Amino acid sequence: MPAPPSSILIIGSGVFGLSTAYSLSQNPLYANTTLTLVDRSPFPASDSSSIDSSRIIRADYSDPAYAALGASAQRVWRDTSPGALGEGRYSESGLVLVADPGRDGYVRDSLENVRGLLEGGAVRELKTRREIDAVVGTGGGSGQWGYVNWRSGWADAEAGMRWLRARVEKTGRVQFICAEVVSLVREGKRVVGARQRDGIIRRAGLVILAAGAWTGRLVDLRGRATATGQVLTYLDLTADEQGKLGKMPVLLNMSTGLFIIPPRDRVLKVARHAYGYSNPTKIQHPDGSGNVIEVSLPRTSIDDPSQWVPREGEEDCRAALREMIPSLGDRPFTKSRICWYSDTPRGDFLITYHPELDGLFLATGGSGHGYKFLPVIGDQIMNCIGGECPAEFKQKWAWPMETMENVVTEDGSRGGRPGLVLQEEARKGSRL
Numbered sequence: 008m009p010a011p012p013s014s015i016l017i018i019g020s021g022v023f024g025l026s027t028a029y030s031l032s033q034n035p036l037y038a039n040t041t042l043t044l045v046d047r048s049p050f051p052a053s054d055s056s057s058i059d060s061s062r063i064i065r066a067d068y069s070d071p072a073y074a075a076l077g078a079s080a081q082r083v084w085r086d087t088s089p090g091a092l093g094e095g096r097y098s099e100s101g102l103v104l105v106a107d108p109g110r111d112g113y114v115r116d117s118l119e120n121v122r123g124l125l126e127g128g129a130v131r132e133l134k135t136r137r138e139i140d141a142v143v144g145t146g147g148g149s150g151q152w153g154y155v156n157w158r159s160g161w162a163d164a165e166a167g168m169r170w171l172r173a174r175v176e177k178t179g180r181v182q183f184i185c186a187e188v189v190s191l192v193r194e195g196k197r198v199v200g201a202r203q204r205d206g207i208i209r210r211a212g213l214v215i216l217a218a219g220a221w222t223g224r225l226v227d228l229r230g231r232a233t234a235t236g237q238v239l240t241y242l243d244l245t246a247d248e249q250g251k252l253g254k255m256p257v258l259l260n261m262s263t264g265l266f267i268i269p270p271r272d273r274v275l276k277v278a279r280h281a282y283g284y285s286n287p288t289k290i291q292h293p294d295g296s297g298n299v300i301e302v303s304l305p306r307t308s309i310d311d312p313s314q315w316v317p318r319e320g321e322e323d324c325r326a327a328l329r330e331m332i333p334s335l336g337d338r339p340f341t342k343s344r345i346c347w348y349s350d351t352p353r354g355d356f357l358i359t360y361h362p363e364l365d366g367l368f369l370a371t372g373g374s375g376h377g378y379k380f381l382p383v384i385g386d387q388i389m390n391c392i393g394g395e396c397p398a399e400f401k402q403k404w405a406w407p408m409e410t411m412e413n414v415v416t417e418d419g420s421r422g423g424r425p426g427l428v429l430q431e432e433a434r435k436g437s438r439l
Contacts, residue, residue, distance in 0.1 A: 009394060011037050012212030018188050018201060018225070020046035021057045022377050023358075023370040024217035025171050026385030032180035034389060042180055043209060045201070047187040047221075050172055051165055054307035056219055056346050058165045059239070060276055061268040062378040063257055064097060065159040066124055067104050069116035069419055072399040076380060076387075078124050083382035084162065092382055096166045100269050101256035102159035103133070103143055105150025110262035113419030118154045129158040145252065145332045149260040161257055161268045167381055184209070188218075190293065191225055191367065198367040201225075213392070217370040220347035223302045226293050226364075230410025232357055232372050234303045235283030236345040236429055238320035242328075242338045244273045258331055264422025265327035275335070277324040280375055281423030282415060283348060284317070284432060305347035306429060316343040317432035323423065345429070348375040352411055354418030358391050358404040368392055369406075374416055 015031065017024045028044050031037045051058045064084050066077035087093040106114040121130050132154045133139045140148035142155050175181050186203040191214065193199065200210035216222055220234035244252065252270050259266035264281040285303040292298040308314045315321075321340065329336035349371045351357060357372030370388050377384065390396060396404060415425050 011040050013039070014041040014043070014211040015213045015215060016201060016209055016211035017042070017044045017215045017217055018046075019217035019219060019221075020044055020050055020052070020172075020183075021055055021217065021219050022168075022381050023219070023373065023384060023388060024215070025168065025175060026381060027215060027217065027370060027388045028181050028385075029171060029175045029178070030385035030389040032175065032178040036393070041182075043182045043184060043211065045184040045186055045188060045203070045209065047185075048309070049185050050183070051168055054305070054309050054347075056348065056373070057168050057378055059346065060164065060241070060271055060274060061161045062164040063102065063159070063259065063266070063268065064162050064379045065102055065156070067102060067117045067121055067156055067159055069113040069120070071120050072403065073376075074117070074120040074124060075399075076383065080380045080383045081158070092167065092170055096163045096170065097160060098162070098269065099158065099160040100254075101155055101157040103139060103148075103153060103155045103256050103258045105133070105139055105148070105153030105258070105260050107260070107262040108151055111152055113261045114153055121156050125156070125158055130154060130156045143255060143258055143331070145255055145334075147329075147331045147333045149258060149265065149327070149331055150262065155256060157256075159257070162378075163271060164378060167378075171381065188225065190295070193295070193364070196363060197365040198361075213366055213368060215368045215370055215392075219371060219373060220305045220349045222349055222369070222371045224290060224293070224304055226361065226367070226369070227300070229300065229302060230412065230414065231407045232349055232351050233285065233414040234305050235285060235348050235350045235416075236305065237279060237281060237283050237348060237375065238316045238324060239276060239278045239344040239346050240316065240321060240324040240340045241342040242275050242277070242335065243341050244270055244275055246273065248335075249273045252332070260422070261420055262422060263323075263327070264420070265323060267327070267331050277328050277331075279320065279323055279327075279423060280420060282421050282425040282427070283350065283423075284345070284427045284429035286429045307345065307347065314345065315437040316345060317429070318436045319427070319432055321437065348373065350374050350414060350416045352407070352414055352416060353403075354416050354420065355403040357406070358388055358396070358400075359406050362406050374418070376420075
């Protein structure tokens with residue numbers, strides 16, 4: 008195991024960065040290590056992928072390793088005792104995971120995995136659309152085959168992050184800095200710190216880059232990871248509708264990527280877990296050479312306060328709403344958002360030391376499914392920093408030695424059409 012560095016700088020205060028800061032602060036090995044966390048926005052950042060009304064909490068994965076890790080996270084989420092993560096933040100509503108004919112491989116593998124993890128009648132196959140609709144209980148449904156897992160659910164995403172932030176602050180071990188990092192500072196092939204937009208350089212013995220979809224601005228991830236924008240839409244409900252729909256399970260169609268999470272505070276979210284939009288952006292190469300490269304980077308409501316999802320995305324969510332909850336099919340969306348993922352080719356996280364830059368550790372590649380691991384991923388990242396990556400993830404989270412021309416996540420969970428470009432779709436119009 009490498010000797011603990013005297014100082015660690017974490018760039019990014021999302022799920023990966025904040026949970027890592029907490030885990031390091033609790034480990035006696037790092038008792039003498041100075042911990043600093045820098046983020047470009049005041050917490051909670053309104054355009055962070057982890058700051059939202061809700062996120063699905065599940066162990067329902069086609070990959071056994073992620074299913075087992077998800078189950079370990081759920082054990083923490085289920086603790087609703089005073090002060091625990093799950094108190095008022097987690098709802099075990101159940102999850103109806105469905106698919107369409109010919110595109111059901113992910114769901115079938117997931118069913119096999121959760122059956123092995125759970126006992127009793129928590130999981131039940133739904134063999135027909137009629138069975139799906141009956142379990143969903145909204146007068147609609149989706150897919151033609153699937154299952155219900157009553158031991159999955161959803162969490163208030165922002166509340167979970169606030170809970171973790173408070174725990175980190177309470178340790179007194181972590182210095183929080185609000186500043187935009189514009190580049191890494193290198194001495195030869197070693198990263199020794201980071202430069203802020205205001206010119207301040209923060210030096211550290213180890214830099215952990217956990218900037219999510221913004222990571223590609225600070226290190227070259229072309230062919231290995233890319234930023235993709237995902238469609239989220241919201242509509243207002245009456246108190247009566249909240250009471251009725253608040254009891255529904257999460258409904259997720261893995262063939263289309265479209266899903267609905269039970270409403271919170273009279274707001275219902277309809278969203279799409281898809282191939283997403285790219286936002287090609289020309290930047291100077293992070294190596295400082297002055298060469299210009301093109302990468303996909305987020306464009307959020309902070310960049311454009313009037314931003315609304317493109318028409319094709321809203322149309323998809325409208326169709327999903329009409330199918331899943333017909334009584335609300337024509338209810339106007341009152342808000343929309345583009346949520347930015349850091350996508351990898353197989354949906355695996357990228358949690359590893361950079362192979363060519365000493366002193367740089369990467370914790371990114373959440374691929375749209377990192378939030379549920381909030382209570383356990385920090386320890387996993389810390390173990391990888393110490394050279395003790397779990398055997399089942401050693402290859403999955405490693406630096407990919409091969410690259411692909413255009414990163415497209417093909418883990419069986421994505422819907423929609425690949426190759427959509429945000430600005431091209433935005434020019435076609437929005438707001439139906």
